[in-house]
Amino acid sequence: MSDIRLEIDGREVLAEEGMTLLQAAHQEGISIPTLCHHPGLEPYGACRICTVEIESRGRARLVAACLYPVERDLVVKTRSPKIDMIRKTILELLLAHAPQSPALVELGQQYGADPERFEKEASFCILCGLCVRYCSEIKKLNAVGFIDRGTRREITFIPEIASKVCWDCKECFSLCPTSALQAAFVLIEAMASSGKPTGSRGLAQMNHKGEADRS
Structure with a gap:
């Protein structure tokens, strides 16, 4: 299996073919938050907290790091004002369902999420699966x-x-x-x-x- 060279947050990364961006980042100690990911399970992509920005052939777009496979010469950003805003909004929506979740509260504080932004619809379940x-x-x-x-x-x-x-x-x-x-x-x-x-x-x-x- 051949190695694939890409860039994550300005760092050159060597990943195995078939790995996801999340796996490639984690093996390099680069943190990407997740809520629905488990290393022993198939990728699911439900929470979208792992959204990152990729650039390939001059075109940039947002993808879920837990689903997107590594590609040669791909440029990946795990943090940017756009990414942080997306994660902040997602967390505010999730906090309306589980306002006392330690994991959500901690992430919310990291991204400046307002737990009171959306009306509470507490179900204690965020459907992470x-x-x-x-x-x-x-x-x-x-x-x-x-x-x-x-x-x-x-x-x-x-x-x-x-x-x-x-x-x-x-x-x-x-x-x-x-x-x-x-x-x-x-x-x-x-x-x-x-x-x-x-x-x-x-x-x-x-x-x-x-x-x-x-x-």
């Missing part, structure tokens, strides 16, 4: 999946499978970039349901009820 993909690709159990589409999309544990395997596993809980509590609650709700999958919106409903009870 880590739990779904880990259960499918690594564990081969498919105990958790997505339901619905668009703004109603959410994750759900499948009661028939989850009730048999999840309590002894729980490996996906630590992958959640927002809170293991969300995953635990969805699991409990799924097992307690009458055979119908219960999704992540249930946690938001429980949270709102708790706030109302305390007021």
